[in-house]
Amino acid sequence: MGYTLAEKIWNSHVVHQQAGEPDLLYVDLHLINEVTSPQAFDGLRTAGRSVRRPELTLGMEDHNVPTTGIDRPIADPLSALQVQTLRRNCTDFGIELFHMGGIEQGIVHVVGPQLGLTQPGMTIVCGDSHTSTHGAFGALAFGIGTSEAEHVLATQTLPAQPFKTMSVTIEGDLPQGTSSKDVILALIAQIGTGGGQGYVLEYRGPAVEKMTMEARMTMCNMSIEAGARAGLIAPDQVTLDYLKGRPRAPQGQEWDTAAAYWLALATDEDAVFDAEVTLDAATITPFVTWGTNPGQGVPISGSVPSPEDFDDERDKAAAERALEYMGLKAGTPMKSVEVDTVFLGSCTNGRIEDLRIAAQVLQGRKVKAGMRMLVVPGSMKVKAQAEEEGLDEVFKAAGAEWRFAGCSMCLGMNPDQVGAGDRCASTSNRNFEGRQGQGARTHLVSPAVAAATAVRGTISTPADLN
Amino acid sequence: MQQFTTHTGTGVPLRRSNIDTDQIIPSRFLKRVSRAGFDDALFAEWRKDPDFILNTTPYQSGSILIAGSDFGIGSSREHAVWGLLDYGFRVIVSSRFADIFRGNSGKAGLLTAQVTERDVEYLWNLLEQEPATKLSVDLPNQTITTAETVINFDIDPYVKWRLTMGYDDISLTERHLEAIARHEAARPAFMPRCHV
Numbered sequence A: 001m002g003y004t005l006a007e008k009i010w011n012s013h014v015v016h017q018q019a020g021e022p023d024l025l026y027v028d029l030h031l032i033n034e035v036t037s038p039q040a041f042d043g044l045r046t047a048g049r050s051v052r053r054p055e056l057t058l059g060m061e062d063h064n065v066p067t068t069g070i071d072r073p074i075a076d077p078l079s080a081l082q083v084q085t086l087r088r089n090c091t092d093f094g095i096e097l098f099h100m101g102g103i104e105q106g107i108v109h110v111v112g113p114q115l116g117l118t119q120p121g122m123t124i125v126c127g128d129s130h131t132s133t134h135g136a137f138g139a140l141a142f143g144i145g146t147s148e149a150e151h152v153l154a155t156q157t158l159p160a161q162p163f164k165t166m167s168v169t170i171e172g173d174l175p176q177g178t179s180s181k182d183v184i185l186a187l188i189a190q191i192g193t194g195g196g197q198g199y200v201l202e203y204r205g206p207a208v209e210k211m212t213m214e215a216r217m218t219m220c221n222m223s224i225e226a227g228a229r230a231g232l233i234a235p236d237q238v239t240l241d242y243l244k245g246r247p248r249a250p251q252g253q254e255w256d257t258a259a260a261y262w263l264a265l266a267t268d269e270d271a272v273f274d275a276e277v278t279l280d281a282a283t284i285t286p287f288v289t290w291g292t293n294p295g296q297g298v299p300i301s302g303s304v305p306s307p308e309d310f311d312d313e314r315d316k317a318a319a320e321r322a323l324e325y326m327g328l329k330a331g332t333p334m335k336s337v338e339v340d341t342v343f344l345g346s347c348t349n350g351r352i353e354d355l356r357i358a359a360q361v362l363q364g365r366k367v368k369a370g371m372r373m374l375v376v377p378g379s380m381k382v383k384a385q386a387e388e389e390g391l392d393e394v395f396k397a398a399g400a401e402w403r404f405a406g407c408s409m410c411l412g413m414n415p416d417q418v419g420a421g422d423r424c425a426s427t428s429n430r431n432f433e434g435r436q437g438q439g440a441r442t443h444l445v446s447p448a449v450a451a452a453t454a455v456r457g458t459i460s461t462p463a464d465l466n
Numbered sequence B: 001m002q003q004f005t006t007h008t009g010t011g012v013p014l015r016r017s018n019i020d021t022d023q024i025i026p027s028r029f030l031k032r033v034s035r036a037g038f039d040d041a042l043f044a045e046w047r048k049d050p051d052f053i054l055n056t057t058p059y060q061s062g063s064i065l066i067a068g069s070d071f072g073i074g075s076s077r078e079h080a081v082w083g084l085l086d087y088g089f090r091v092i093v094s095s096r097f098a099d100i101f102r103g104n105s106g107k108a109g110l111l112t113a114q115v116t117e118r119d120v121e122y123l124w125n126l127l128e129q130e131p132a133t134k135l136s137v138d139l140p141n142q143t144i145t146t147a148e149t150v151i152n153f154d155i156d157p158y159v160k161w162r163l164t165m166g167y168d169d170i171s172l173t174e175r176h177l178e179a180i181a182r183h184e185a186a187r188p189a190f191m192p193r194c195h196v
């Protein structure tokens, strides 16, 4: 019997294996940020340990950096302290760090791929759950906690429990006007926030093969919202084309060796998955969440469900609570829900293709009076590219705010927050209570829907603008 | 890491499922750079409500939390575990835990005891009717004992071993430094490196 992609990567990274213990896995790349790493470095210092492989570690200032006035010191003293602490730790332990305002800075899950640091067959970890994004390249990538980060810093390994594998096959072609964001929201609505628990998901099938790397990243990014440990897509020609020539990708003869190795990682024909799910791409329509977890979503043409629609008692109770928090009435058509804030950005949908799609919708149109739209590129490189293409002008002319790179309103750790009771259509990945600010109400959507919603003021697709 | 064998304390029936780490510790508290003192941050939003269970007696001095399924979903923030520990919780009981949360708990010495949904329901009812009753958690035997009955819980055997011995992961891994060096020597040359 053959192996799945995930199993191949796992097996080639086991350093030590013993029955009754977790496997000890080697880590090829460890990404660190200002929020989840300070206590890990503290732990190292207390125990008198050093960083085993600083050159396999990359630091990034992304979670709480401001997206305006980045030439000035950070106003919030706590954020400033976290950024200073990361700088000191990276200097003390010899770790490469991208500072806010620098051209390589951005959300680490956007920057890793764009630099070519994220490569197939690697193990990648980060103290951030959306590390699953890197799985789009056929890397086994997952979020870890701070104690685990300390463990990786000290030993470049991680004790990990083996996982189960689930294939998620997307048959057919995606209809015009839908995106991989709609696919992943539909999948999570189908299998639930716990549906992927204990699994590594491998997305495959014709619709996935046709997706660009950026679309694949959006999907892998949100694997964690289905409860999965990681999401993966087999490396193929699309992957190679994306990586070739990137600054940190292999060059010359090493490229050929690497490419052959990467393509051989694909799941063997006779490999068996522990579970299988199939989705028909033709049935996918633009999706939106109505509740307070990413599984509470419906097609945009649908209505806010009633708690009575759910058979499971827990789902019923969760729906009741969510409707109360969201200030929504059952039966309300989603398209009539009024929104006051639109956020375009995050590691889910803050890449150049996402900005292009939104700009296309906004071209020649205006953001509705009274609406606040924030456009936050996922990285400084994305920002530069967008400006080269004139996308910033489209956003500004439409009345949106054009910002510097960072996590921003995705989690509201910097000043970019949604007001209490305000309603936001957001291209990010989490609609939890208070995620975008205390009392904030979040609807997760694709970039196209975010842009159309900004124009009409109610949840909309671009088709509704004509 | 604090060793864990047995613990007796007050149970807190938190009748909610899908409790995500943004609720356990809102992101504004993640700006701290220390590892201690997160007790005030725990469930900070919910605690503003005077009727929230942790604002009522005797639950406010609880040390065993009984929550609905999919506890700890969402962000990987270990602060969620520190907040629960700092507040005084030693055990979380649920029918299902999010993977990362459970992993983080095991590292920091917080016991995640997995029981059936029926047992969660039973404990909720019991604790609501008799708030003063005490629960006893026995890790070696994997049991939760109430005045009336004994409930078995599941836990990964390795995590159980580590918790009962109070071992920390890094020292355990340092026994394998030679194997790590061997693996490093055999890594493909094309694998990327950061600039140091």
Ligand code: SF4
Binding pocket: A063, A107, A108, A109, A128, A130, A346, A347, A348, A406, A407, A410, A411, A428, A429
């Ligand atoms: S953009 Fe949002 S989800 Fe992505 S890393 Fe930043 S905070 Fe996490």
